[in-house]
Amino acid sequence: MLELHDINMVVKKHTGHYINVLNNISINIKEGECVFLWGPNGSGKSSLQEAIAVGNSSYIDDNTDSVINKVVEGSIKIKGKEINYMHPYQRSFFISRVTQNPLDMFSNSLTLEENFALAYKRNQQRSFLKKAVTDRLRKYFVEKIEKQGMDIENRLTDNITSFSGGELQILAFLAATICIPDLLLLDEHTRDLDTANSIKMEQLTNKFIKEHNVTLVWVTHNPNQVVQYGNRIFFMRSGSIIKEITPDEKKTIPDSELIKLLKSFQQEN
């Protein structure tokens, strides 16, 4: 389903200085698998997701006002189709991503319902004439959000910035899964939630990928989530994958052993 071959990601600065963020990453993931990326901070987990979802990009560094280019080399195939030449917006037709900052999913100048309407049309043709938010859609959004225990009825037209961090994470996940992607990329999407909501969110995530047979690449720092939901685990350090636990191997390792292994990997440098 997802095949990465020799992925290198280089961050180039205007001075010619460059940093290798990812080194020769080759992985192969089957359809419907729940894959975890595990590793200490700065090991390239989020960068790998970015390489898949965005690819090449350039942005302006706020401190120095200079242009920084991110270049992704190698081959990325989804369902046998090469996507590394594609524009990021074309990738969004079948890849959905929740980044660490849930506000990245939303536009500040739009209301909550407009943001959801935008996400709702992600893999369909948009229209120049049709109103984006209809009563039918509004009802659908309310139903979907209230299932997660948020009282949303009166807040649909609120500005997106008026929601709290935890609420935004729930909303970001719902917006990302409102139409069904082939590949779902999650980056610590339970970080700002309290324990009860975090567990609820994990279960929701698991239910969603099982129901629609969606492939999931999940970044987390919570070993319990890995043990409970993971099929395949990649251990990353300084931009390389140094260890892989396949689904078959995972079945043979007891849970307590695995937690120990995960924790010790985080600590050693």
Next chain:
Amino acid sequence: MSSYAFWTACVQALLGSIMCFGVFISFRIIRFPDLTCDGTFPLGACITASLITIGINPFLVTLIAIFSGFISGWITGILNVKFKIPGIVASILVMTALYSVNLLITSNPVISIGKNKTIFTIMYDFFIKKISGSYFFVNNDIFYSIILLAIVIIIKLLLDYFLHTEYGIAMQSAGDKPKSAIAQAVNVDFLICVGIAIGNGLNALGGSLYAQIQKFADVNMGVGMIIVGLASVYIGEALEKKFYTEKNLFFATLAVIIGSFLYKFAIAIALEMGLSHDYFNLITAIIVTIALLIPSVKNDIHQVIKKGYS
């Protein structure tokens, strides 16, 4: 203020608000620092004047003028998104090129429409002479104001409607936060081009109607147009921020019209008080500065200019 000066200011303000909608779209919806309108405003006027003088139907001419602005805006957009030329530079390039294009079209720095029919004289003949049987005489400026008001309201309502359609919200998102728009599979580059093109189409429409009312076109008439547009848009924005804590598009577009009126009347009163026409641009700059001193507005323009360099 005399009645004559009042109605002249009204016509000017309504003409201005058509152009200001263009500036509104590029500066506040797309958040693109588009200076092309200094070129597209006279482009619309010059195309209109030269085509009307060779006897083409004025309604068709107006459409051609809008289309020409649309194309110019599209070129600015392509230079920015495809060739990565910073927004301000791209728009200045097109603006500069349009000056020569305008001279080529008119072959004279100033071109007069003379006694040729314009959409306003046609409508005047139709509404006043035919329907009322010329029983009562209506001042030209009052008549123009009514027609222009209708056009402005139609544009405002169309704009309000468009901004709430599926592509409308996609365009707002593309201008506000390109990264999140891309995550929702919005073709940001395309929509930015479309937005700039629509904005410049409106600028050209403003120029076209201006030429048909003033009965002449001047290749230099675009100088400082952007500042006039910005004055109105930012006066309007300051008003909007005063009344609404959250973004309200219906009022935002209305505020553009109000801003245009406030600006033109401020100028008219200043001139009435005996200020020379030479001070025109100075007064404009002072008004814009006052509008920009409002913190939220200052923040906003800073964001736009910064984005223009990416």
